[in-house]
Amino acid sequence: MRRRVCVLAMAVGAGAGVVVSVVGPVPAHAAAAKRPDLVVTSVSASPTQVAPGGSLKVRDTTRNRGRRAAPRSVTRYVLSTDTKLDRRDVRLRDRVVKRLKPRRGDTTRALTVRVPAATKPGRYRLLACADARKKVRESNERNNCRATRTRLTVVRAASTWPSSGWVQVDVSARVDVAERSMSRSAGFATADQQDIRLDGAGTGWLQFAKGRPVSLAWLWSKATAAGTRMHESHGQTDTSCRWDASTKFTRSAPLDVQRDGAPAGGTIEFPGTQHGPRAAFGLQQTLGSVETPRLDCVGQNIGNVSPVPRLELREYWWHQKPDYTIAWSSATSKVTWRQSGRTTYTSPGGTATESQSYQADGVLTLRPKR
Incomplete structure (x- = not known):
């Protein structure tokens, strides 16, 4: 049911007063502001060069910036030729993010992520996208993804090596x-x-x-x-004068x-x-090599280092x-x-x-x- 609100206003004339009743819906942004908001605050991947079929080590932090707790969700990793999530991106893997209270985050240690063997060689950004399965109603649905700062290069696969x-x-x-x-x-x-x-x-x-x-x-x-x-x-000389x-x-x-x-x-x-x-x-x-002089406490050269x-x-x-x-x-x-x-x-x-x-x-x- 849509919530409605009644606003009363009074206009005072020369004689009698008139009461006016105005009825309208609650603004949508007011309700949305009280929802969770899942974002990826940091993401990194190494190495910066990998062959199709190889693997990466990925780290990310997924945080709830909203006012309400967020239920368990999924953060997804993809390779993108730009910084926008679309159907052309190469899907890598998902990770489960635990229930997050407001202002709390979940950080993963180095997670092994395999690059599909069919991935085309080229330069990519790795994107980490919170709530990838769209199961959480959020106050902002357009801030879920973050890209790595550096590009990753998918190189051509090396020649197949023999078994012996x-x-x-x-x-x-x-x-x-x-x-x-x-x-x-x-x-x-x-x-x-x-x-x-x-x-x-x-x-x-x-x-x-x-x-x-x-x-x-x-x-x-x-x-x-x-x-x-x-x-x-x-060291020290015979006269107890330090040299350096x-x-x-x-x-x-x-x-x-x-x-x-x-x-x-x-x-x-x-x-x-x-x-x-x-x-x-x-x-x-x-x-x-280089000759290095020894200078005593009065700055005199007393011979080179040997x-x-x-x-x-x-x-x-x-x-x-x-x-x-x-x-x-x-x-x-x-x-x-x-x-x-x-x-x-x-x-x-x-x-x-x-x-x-x-x-x-x-x-x-x-x-x-x-």
Whole structure:
């Protein structure tokens, strides 16, 4: 039944008064304002590149901005070439949102969302739309969707890899290496850090067994590296005058991909092989060095730091077995690995300590060689 309201008004004339009765409906917006209002306040997706049949990790927050509680609802994820929901969008999946009191929200952790295999390559926005099944009467039905800030690229599916055997591949690689060291002894302390990025390309062979990669070996055809080295140290002279030394320098250079006349290479053995997981990029070189003066308490140069700080690209060099994480994505033809380790030393009596850490993060993109 429609609610009606009676409004009385009185007009006073020279003689008698007249009472007028006006009857009309309650404005629709007044009733609608008391309903729930479901909106998506934030949404994100990673990675930003995926192949048809691959998956994304999606997060969103669905909130009730209305004055009344909202019953359970569904938030839907779609891929859209614009920021508007329509029939051309690629539907991904739904998630159930719990009953929400006014001004309360529901946030999902990283939710795995599969991209349909038939999705056309291209650039998309991921939309998250609250109350996708239109089961909740809301005060505003036009603010349910929100798009990711960054676009997602659906790439062409990689070539089908064999279940077993060898495949010749082109390799493009990026490796980030970070090293840290610190030492202390009586009257002396030093700290070093260096960060280097290796970019390169080559050709190699990828071996499969039972549908999984077993090993990859390649030869570099070209490579470059760039990095920064920072060094700080201080100590005491015989006259109890403190001295300090510091330097920071950056170098970039093409790398020599030949060793003793033979091409240098890299290897990866994936988890599950008889040798255990390991990776090697095989281009250990010095990019540069710099003489660093020691300045005493009156600013005089009392000699350079020894040994001279050097910016070096090198692999894990300690005897302890490092930690490895190696992952393979057949959809995007990518191999990623992390190689890291840490060592500490304390002298007898605790008069000297030394600590070192190393981490290499690699990303290789493989393409079957044509």
